[in-house]
Amino acid sequence: MTLLEVKNLSVGFPTPDGVVHAVNDISFSIDAGETLAIVGESGSGKTVTNLALMGLLNSNTAQISGTARFQSHTGEIDLLGIDPNELQKYRGQDISMIFQDPMSSLHPYFSIGDQIIEAHQVHNKVDPEVSKERAIELLGLVGIPDPASRITSFPHQFSGGMRQRVMIAMALVNNPSLLIADEPTTALDVTVQAQILSLLKDLQREFKMAIILITHDLGVVAGAADRVNVMYAGRIVESANVFDLYAKPAMPYTQGLLDSVPRLDRPHTNRLSAIPGQPPSMISLPDGCSFAPRCSRISEVAGSKCLTALPELTLRGDHHSARCFIGEGVRA
Amino acid sequence: MATPILEVTNLAKFFPIQSQGIFSRVKGDNKAVNGISFTLNAGETLGLVGESGCGKSTAGRTILKLYEPTSGTIKFEGEDITSYSASKMKPLRTKMQMIFQDPYSSLNPRHTIGSIIAASYEIQKITPENGVKRAVQDLMERVGLNPEHYNRYPHEFSGGQRQRIGIARALALKPKFIVCDEPVSALDVSIQAQVINLLDDLRDDFGLSYLFIAHDLSVVQHISQRVAVMYLGKIMELAPTEELYKNPHHPYTKALLSAIPIPDPILERKREQIILSGDIPNPVNPPTGCVFNTRCWKAQEKCRTTEPVIMQIGASQVACHFPD
Ligand SMILES: Nc1ncnc2c1ncn2[C@@H]1O[C@H](COP(=O)(O)OP(=O)(O)OP(=O)(O)O)[C@@H](O)[C@H]1O
Ligand SMILES: Nc1ncnc2c1ncn2[C@@H]1O[C@H](COP(=O)(O)OP(=O)(O)OP(=O)(O)O)[C@@H](O)[C@H]1O
Ligand code: SF4
Ligand SMILES: [Mg+2]
Ligand SMILES: [Mg+2]
Numbered sequence: 001m002t003l004l005e006v007k008n009l010s011v012g013f014p015t016p017d018g019v020v021h022a023v024n025d026i027s028f029s030i031d032a033g034e035t036l037a038i039v040g041e042s043g044s045g046k047t048v049t050n051l052a053l054m055g056l057l058n059s060n061t062a063q064i065s066g067t068a069r070f071q072s073h074t075g076e077i078d079l080l081g082i083d084p085n086e087l088q089k090y091r092g093q094d095i096s097m098i099f100q101d102p103m104s105s106l107h108p109y110f111s112i113g114d115q116i117i118e119a120h121q122v123h124n125k126v127d128p129e130v131s132k133e134r135a136i137e138l139l140g141l142v143g144i145p146d147p148a149s150r151i152t153s154f155p156h157q158f159s160g161g162m163r164q165r166v167m168i169a170m171a172l173v174n175n176p177s178l179l180i181a182d183e184p185t186t187a188l189d190v191t192v193q194a195q196i197l198s199l200l201k202d203l204q205r206e207f208k209m210a211i212i213l214i215t216h217d218l219g220v221v222a223g224a225a226d227r228v229n230v231m232y233a234g235r236i237v238e239s240a241n242v243f244d245l246y247a248k249p250a251m252p253y254t255q256g257l258l259d260s261v262p263r264l265d266r267p268h269t270n271r272l273s274a275i276p277g278q279p280p281s282m283i284s285l286p287d288g289c290s291f292a293p294r295c296s297r298i299s300e301v302a303g304s305k306c307l308t309a310l311p312e313l314t315l316r317g318d319h320h321s322a323r324c325f326i327g328e329g330v331r332a
Numbered sequence: 333m334a335t336p337i338l339e340v341t342n343l344a345k346f347f348p349i350q351s352q353g354i355f356s357r358v359k360g361d362n363k364a365v366n367g368i369s370f371t372l373n374a375g376e377t378l379g380l381v382g383e384s385g386c387g388k389s390t391a392g393r394t395i396l397k398l399y400e401p402t403s404g405t406i407k408f409e410g411e412d413i414t415s416y417s418a419s420k421m422k423p424l425r426t427k428m429q430m431i432f433q434d435p436y437s438s439l440n441p442r443h444t445i446g447s448i449i450a451a452s453y454e455i456q457k458i459t460p461e462n463g464v465k466r467a468v469q470d471l472m473e474r475v476g477l478n479p480e481h482y483n484r485y486p487h488e489f490s491g492g493q494r495q496r497i498g499i500a501r502a503l504a505l506k507p508k509f510i511v512c513d514e515p516v517s518a519l520d521v522s523i524q525a526q527v528i529n530l531l532d533d534l535r536d537d538f539g540l541s542y543l544f545i546a547h548d549l550s551v552v553q554h555i556s557q558r559v560a561v562m563y564l565g566k567i568m569e570l571a572p573t574e575e576l577y578k579n580p581h582h583p584y585t586k587a588l589l590s591a592i593p594i595p596d597p598i599l600e601r602k603r604e605q606i607i608l609s610g611d612i613p614n615p616v617n618p619p620t621g622c623v624f625n626t627r628c629w630k631a632q633e634k635c636r637t638t639e640p641v642i643m644q645i646g647a648s649q650v651a652c653h654f655p656d
Pocket of ligand 5: 390
């Protein structure tokens with residue numbers, strides 16, 4: 001079942017220097033229970049995409065267009081068309097989000113128990129004792145030892161990894177059908193990252209929820225994702241099942257990205273293959289393919305077309321599409 | 333064998349913890365670096381890895397005498413610099429440099445790139461052969477920056493370019509030894525590779541030695557000849573790179589290596605992982621015995637009472653009672 005279908009989402013931020021085109025006409029969908037990873041260069045629009053869906057962008061500073069049909073507990077709604085006050089009914093209930101920095105989303109002056117209880121009470125007309133039981137249950141589930149006594153602790157009394165667990169517990173308290181996780185482990189050490197990722201996997205199985213996982217770590221994606229969207233300069237440049245993407249990347253940016261990671265599982269080479277140059281300014285995007293100024297395969301396309309025309313997303317295989325003039329298929 | 337460029341013996345750096353209030357007094361010590369020993373040869377890169385807070389940056393800064401060591405000795409080119417004053421260190425500063433993690437906060441936003449790089453010459457009162465501007469532009473070119481951007485300000489550059497500026501600044505005085513503290517951690521994967529390749533080339537061209545600090549073990553593997561793994565202020569294992577990654581002997585090295593996801597969905601899903609329980613203990617009250625014993629799946633009574641001494645296993649140095 002399609003849980004969320006995003007069509008033609010664009011987000012622009014007007015600034016004194018011009019409009020920052022953070023997200024440019026992207027479309028994608030996610031099924032119930034599925035994990036969709038979004039990867040891409042810093043500033044490519046990953047976070048803005050999801051803030052738009054959550055209704056967390058300020059409508060005075062952001063120009064948002066597009067539709068996002070979501071199957072909520074009350075039936076189908078358009079996350080981008082709905083009144084912001086109305087959206088609050090669904091945020092934290094049907095959809096939850098966890099952020100890179102748990103400290104910025106946990107309130108320093110309230111105990112973690114009170115914060116989880118509050119998140120439950122907002123959406124459930126039940127006795128606070130019931131919410132407290134639920135808070136203890138979830139803290140136990142995310143691996144906080146002795147949760148009944150720890151619910152009175154404050155965020156600063158927890159380590160980074162424990163705070164991220166608390167965030168996850170709070171996000172899951174109402175059994176959301178979609179969890180948006182924005183770099184949930186980037187601030188954590190690898191051994192703690194491994195704990196959190198395996199926890200998320202277990203919880204997903206148990207709660208049958210869909211996850212949008214935003215990360216720049218291609219190793220994390222390889223282990224966690226069913227499908228992957230690769231973003232570059234505010235556009236989806238490739239979208240595929242995780243196995244196809246790593247085995248047959250079709251877009252030169254994806255290829256370059258996979259090649260430039262130093263890998264422990266491969267024999268040591270003297271030089272890493274780097275992608276030269278840097279991403280374009282989001283205020284003045286190039287006319288053609290936004291990756292053209294850095295692309296090593298540009299000469300394979302006749303007549304400098306990459307510099308003048310924008311390639312469409314076209315099919316490269318089953319549910320595999322890419323935005324590049326090389327090997328173009330039919331429009332996705 | 334030639335004298336190593338750097339020789340560190342039992343180095344410790346403790347930060348006193350003050351109690352709050354009017355009568356503040358020392359409550360204890362944060363044992364950030366707690367007795368580490370290693371050598372670094374000319375032209376060599378030693379990787380220093382470990383999790384957040386294990387003391388990597390403190391080690392790097394103490395070796396450069398940016399912090400006063402609590403105990404132990406530091407020898408640079410055979411000369412014991414442990415108790416050198418700031419003025420005695422000054423002539424050595426041309427030979428020892430540092431590159432920082434954050435390319436944003438480590439460059440003064442009000443100064444042009446040219447003057448940021450040139451400042452190294454001014455501080456040391458050195459005039460390069462063909463003038464400062466020419467020298468700076470040569471350096472900019474060498475690290476892959478456009479020399480015509482001499483008069484631009486840091487905010488006009490991307491993260492990767494700012495890191496190149498930091499590298500040019502460190503290279504200005506033709507150092508022999510550079511502490512690279514997480515030089516690519518803040519950069520995108522596609523930009524990381526550019527900077528790592530540059531550091532690789534510069535080492536070979538100028539015969540530099542690096543102490544390369546990072547928490548990313550794949551990056552460290554790529555650039556280092558030998559790697560030291562730190563945990564809670566101590567070195568757990570130190571070995572030639574190939575050996576460390578192929579035959580880790582210390583349980584912590586094993587856990588750390590097994591936690592790194594492989595960017596290949598087929599391999600990644602087959603991989604066996606060691607998931608450590610618990611968190612890193614507080615360095616103010618490190619566990620007795622082996623500092624890793626609270627998270628180690630092999631720990632026995634002995635590990636809780638007796639600190640393991642470093643033993644040699646093949647080419648590896650390992651601090652563990654029950655190494656593999
Ligand atoms: N409120 C805002 N006003 C103006 N520009 C913004 C605003 N928020 C984001 N941007 C810009 O929009 C673009 C996309 O940002 P976004 O945060 O989505 O990137 P990202 O892909 O999440 O990057 P990262 O990997 O660094 O988190 C960037 O160029 C960013 O500077
Ligand atoms: N200037 C300082 N004063 C007091 N304590 C400090 C200082 N610098 C570091 N510490 C403490 O010393 C310990 C080691 O910190 P250090 O910054 O060396 O770790 P690190 O291994 O570099 O970590 P990271 O990977 O997060 O950079 C930490 O507990 C830290 O809080
Ligand atoms: S000494 Fe003991 S606790 Fe420490 S790493 Fe070895 S087995 Fe584990
Ligand atoms: Mg982001
Ligand atoms: Mg550090």
